[in-house]
Amino acid sequence: MTAATKAVRQSLPKLATGIPGFDELSLGGLPANRTTLVMGGPGTGKSMFALQTLMGGASKRKQAGIVVAFEEDISAIMANTASFGWRLPALAKRNLFFMNAQLSPTFVQSGDFDLGGMLAMLDAKQEEIDARWVVFDGIDVLLSLLRTPRARMRETYRLRDWLAHRKITAIITTKIDGETTSDVSYGFLQFMVDCVVRFDRRLEQGVPLRRLEITKYRGSAFAPGEYPLSFGASGMEVAAPGIVEVAQPATRERVSSGFPGLDSMLGGGLFRGSSTLITGAPGTSKTTLAGKFAESACRRGERTLFVSFDEGGERIRRNLTSVGIHLDAHVKSGLLQMYSGRTDAVNPEEHLMQITALILEHKPRCMVIDPLSAIARTGALSSARAIANRLIYKVRDHHITAIVTALVEGDDPLAEAAELQISTTADTWIQLSYLVRSGERNRALTIVKSRGTHHSNQVRELVLSDDGPALVEVYSSGGEVLMGTLRWEKEAEEKTRALNRAAESSQKHRELQFAEADISARITGLQLDLERQRAALALYSHDDAARRVSSGERTNELRRLRGSNGEGAAAVSHKRRTARRKSISTGNGNGNGQERRRGN
Amino acid sequence: MATKRKPKSRARVGTTTVVTMRLYVAGRAPNSVKAIANLEAICSQYLQDGYKLEIVDVCEHPRRALDDGVLVTPSLTKLSPTPGANVIGNLSDTSSVLAALGLSPALSA
Numbered sequence: 001m002t003a004a005t006k007a008v009r010q011s012l013p014k015l016a017t018g019i020p021g022f023d024e025l026s027l028g029g030l031p032a033n034r035t036t037l038v039m040g041g042p043g044t045g046k047s048m049f050a051l052q053t054l055m056g057g058a059s060k061r062k063q064a065g066i067v068v069a070f071e072e073d074i075s076a077i078m079a080n081t082a083s084f085g086w087r088l089p090a091l092a093k094r095n096l097f098f099m100n101a102q103l104s105p106t107f108v109q110s111g112d113f114d115l116g117g118m119l120a121m122l123d124a125k126q127e128e129i130d131a132r133w134v135v136f137d138g139i140d141v142l143l144s145l146l147r148t149p150r151a152r153m154r155e156t157y158r159l160r161d162w163l164a165h166r167k168i169t170a171i172i173t174t175k176i177d178g179e180t181t182s183d184v185s186y187g188f189l190q191f192m193v194d195c196v197v198r199f200d201r202r203l204e205q206g207v208p209l210r211r212l213e214i215t216k217y218r219g220s221a222f223a224p225g226e227y228p229l230s231f232g233a234s235g236m237e238v239a240a241p242g243i244v245e246v247a248q249p250a251t252r253e254r255v256s257s258g259f260p261g262l263d264s265m266l267g268g269g270l271f272r273g274s275s276t277l278i279t280g281a282p283g284t285s286k287t288t289l290a291g292k293f294a295e296s297a298c299r300r301g302e303r304t305l306f307v308s309f310d311e312g313g314e315r316i317r318r319n320l321t322s323v324g325i326h327l328d329a330h331v332k333s334g335l336l337q338m339y340s341g342r343t344d345a346v347n348p349e350e351h352l353m354q355i356t357a358l359i360l361e362h363k364p365r366c367m368v369i370d371p372l373s374a375i376a377r378t379g380a381l382s383s384a385r386a387i388a389n390r391l392i393y394k395v396r397d398h399h400i401t402a403i404v405t406a407l408v409e410g411d412d413p414l415a416e417a418a419e420l421q422i423s424t425t426a427d428t429w430i431q432l433s434y435l436v437r438s439g440e441r442n443r444a445l446t447i448v449k450s451r452g453t454h455h456s457n458q459v460r461e462l463v464l465s466d467d468g469p470a471l472v473e474v475y476s477s478g479g480e481v482l483m484g485t486l487r488w489e490k491e492a493e494e495k496t497r498a499l500n501r502a503a504e505s506s507q508k509h510r511e512l513q514f515a516e517a518d519i520s521a522r523i524t525g526l527q528l529d530l531e532r533q534r535a536a537l538a539l540y541s542h543d544d545a546a547r548r549v550s551s552g553e554r555t556n557e558l559r560r561l562r563g564s565n566g567e568g569a570a571a572v573s574h575k576r577r578t579a580r581r582k583s584i585s586t587g588n589g590n591g592n593g594q595e596r597r598r599g600n
Numbered sequence: 601m602a603t604k605r606k607p608k609s610r611a612r613v614g615t616t617t618v619v620t621m622r623l624y625v626a627g628r629a630p631n632s633v634k635a636i637a638n639l640e641a642i643c644s645q646y647l648q649d650g651y652k653l654e655i656v657d658v659c660e661h662p663r664r665a666l667d668d669g670v671l672v673t674p675s676l677t678k679l680s681p682t683p684g685a686n687v688i689g690n691l692s693d694t695s696s697v698l699a700a701l702g703l704s705p706a707l708s709a
Binding site for chain 2: 111118
């Protein structure tokens with residue numbers, strides 16, 4: 001398809017409109033030097049489309065253009081587009097020529113007329129300013145003055161001939177309603193142009209939704225289908241999904257959420273430039289969390305934008321003060337800007353436009369939208385979804401760290417999927433819920449997802465007090481999570497148990513010390529006993545030795561005293577025994593030696 | 601080309617003032633040619649007292665037509681006396697032209 005598109009692009013020169021999204025849908029813009037028909041009901045954005053294209057051409061490419069305004073007064077056009085910062089009055093002096101072509105009601109019509117004179121005037125003007133663009137805004141108003149279908153046909157042909165013979169890119173806008181669609185000139189208008197863009201505005205559950213569709217593009221491919229469009233800070237934008245590339249810088253810088261507890265659960269805080277979604281039932285402290293984030297951002301000296309819906313900034317600040325979050329000073333210093341939008345019967349697109357304007361004006365680094373789900377309140381869910389997601393993308397494009405809250409009825413986090421469906425777009429998703437047990441409602445916080453970061457899977461309890469909100473670890477006992485009074489009871493119980501344990505332990509310690517002292521005392525006693533025993537033994541041994549010595553001495557003494565030759569007598573008896581053995585067995589040397597040793 | 605036509609005579613003195621008009625046409629386009637013819641017929645029938653008519657060809661004087669705020673052709677502007685009036689078309693509907701110029705068919709003799 002791309003090769004084919006390139007070939008077409010070469011053969012068919014196009015001029016970019018500069019309208020975000022449209023040039024992608026039309027693969028380059030409008031056909032150069034040809035005519036484009038823009039049709040749609042009243043208030044669909046036809047004129048804005050034509051003017052924005054012309055304005056882009058005039059200011060960016062310095063191409064002059066002519067606007068023939070049949071329907072709307074030039075001063076009204078200038079006023080309508082002033083908010084977009086287009087500087088049409090300045091351009092009107094140099095590059096753009098506005099021709100007021102409303103026929104005043106005082107005009108009397110008498111008979112047939114034609115466009116010959118007007119085209120002659122345009123010729124002169126084109127030559128004068130070298131116009132490359134011409135817009136016939138609201139050609140249906142002029143054609144309706146022509147009384148007969150034949151006359152309308154004739155003038156349409158005249159216009160076509162005029163355009164065909166000039167090197168000029170034209171945009172013709174026309175209203176469509178039941179009357180015009182049945183006219184032959186309407187069909188011919190569509191036939192004579194090379195490109196047709198149809199605008200549509202319908203009410204979806206009471207809220208206007210604008211769409212655009214390219215229905216014809218001679219000699220070129222284009223993205224088929226309807227695409228939503230909205231008016232942003234600088235004009236019309238077409239949501240061309242999947243064509244606009246998502247390119248955002250990724251950073252590892254962490255930004256505090258305002259809660260040290262939450263930061264640690266998120267592995268150090270929110271990523272700079274990421275968007276966090278907080279969902280929860282009414283009263284689960286979504287605003288408190290968002291407020292704390294805003295306060296901590298202001299304390300860091302970062303410009304912050306707090307967008308709230310259906311609740312004024314002052315009320316929010318008062319309510320946050322009661323939980324210890326003080327934003328007044330930051331509002332005074334200009335660091336914090338608070339914007340409160342009403343959602344009743346206001347188009348979500350207008351909110352997007354307003355918020356975008358605020359972002360451009362205040363240039364915040366951190367941002368809160370509370371609650372984003374409010375934009376879906378007016379009913380048009382599909383457009384609110386688109387707007388919500390575009391808003392998040394817009395915030396991310398500006399590298400703003402954002403917390404966005406969404407109201408979800410009930411505790412089922414998956415309920416969000418049926419609502420705005422922003423959970424897929426958001427980087428981090430925090431779910432706040434109630435845990436009702438033992439007649440109490442307690443706030444629980446869980447992190448459902450967090451891209452690119454480890455995050456705790458634990459449930460924390462959010463406790464609000466005058467000192468500010470805090471995250472408390474919950475008790476999980478027997479498969480149940482304990483909060484509020486139960487947690488408090490559990491904590492008290494735990495405390496008592498700890499005290500008891502401490503007392504028990506010191507008691508045991510003392511007991512052991514006592515036992516140790518007892519044992520060592522006993523050891524000392526035994527030691528003494530042992531020594532005594534040893535001493536006794538030593539004494540006994542000494543006596544024994546002494547006794548043995550004395551007895552030995554006595555024997556000797558006795559021996560000495562009994563006979564003078566005690567030695568000789570013994571030798572005689574020995575000789576006698578030897579002689580007796582020799583007579584029994586002779587030649588036995590061994591026996592002889594033995595006898596001798598024994599004698600010694 | 602701008603053409604000025606002056607009345608040939610004043611039939612009744614002091615009763616009416618001179619009507620000043622300007623007709624914008626586009627060359628020899630059928631509607632423009634018709635308009636000139638229709639207006640001349642009306643003038644000769646109902647403005648015998650005198651009138652001033654200037655015919656401006658837009659094809660020749662587009663800048664002037666632009667400045668005068670002309671949109672379509674043919675287009676007739678009554679400049680004086682007040683109130684002024686604008687009539688577009690080939691002026692084939694005589695009664696509406698007369699009404700716009702502040703003339704009534706009864707006034708004619």
